[in-house]
Amino acid sequence: MKSTRLRFLSILAVATLGLATSAFAGDMAQSDHAMAMMPMKQLGVGDHVPAVTVLDEASRPHDLAALVREKPTVLIFYRGGWCPYCNMHLAALVGIEDELRAAGYQLLAVSADQPMKLRETPDRGKIHYQLFSDQEMKAADALGISFEVKPDDVRMFKEKYQIDLEAASGRTHHKLPHPAVYVVDTSGTIRFAHVNPDYKHRLEPQKIVAAAKDAAMMTTAKM
Structure with missing residues (x-):
């Protein structure tokens, strides 16, 4: 019953937020698409999660590599709590958290937001998994998933949508991570x-669950 209710709330959140994203997406799409075409060296299957520092909501430092070694991990990167598509995704992940936990996984989500902004994430009270700040963008840089928003677009976000990227991250680098999902074993x-x-397209929650279970089966088979 609890799982069904969580999935319903997740779907409702997605539907509600979806009504408000079309104009926002139209203005942002051209800029993000251009930046996305820039070549970058991304870490992928077989690589190790980098040993970089991320911060929790209380600004306490954590080694990302150490965090994922605590137990099998589904590691999410999202742009920030100001992004409606990110908030839809975070809400949808609530619906699979119990299933991931039952499969032995922890769920961690990392964004460019500074620690104090993590607490302002919409519906934060309904999100039980951990949120971390990569405000220096060291994790996203190391994974090869970061990009820099062009100055004209930084101004447009602030003037038209009241989205202040510098206030969100607490930094002036104007960097964001491309949305990403990683399944990581305890060796990192x-x-x-x-x-x-x-950024408009996110991996469906059930595909994340399937990928996590497949990875767990492969790990077990190798033991």
């Missing part, structure tokens, strides 16, 4: 990777 090895420069 990436067993599944999905990175899509088109």
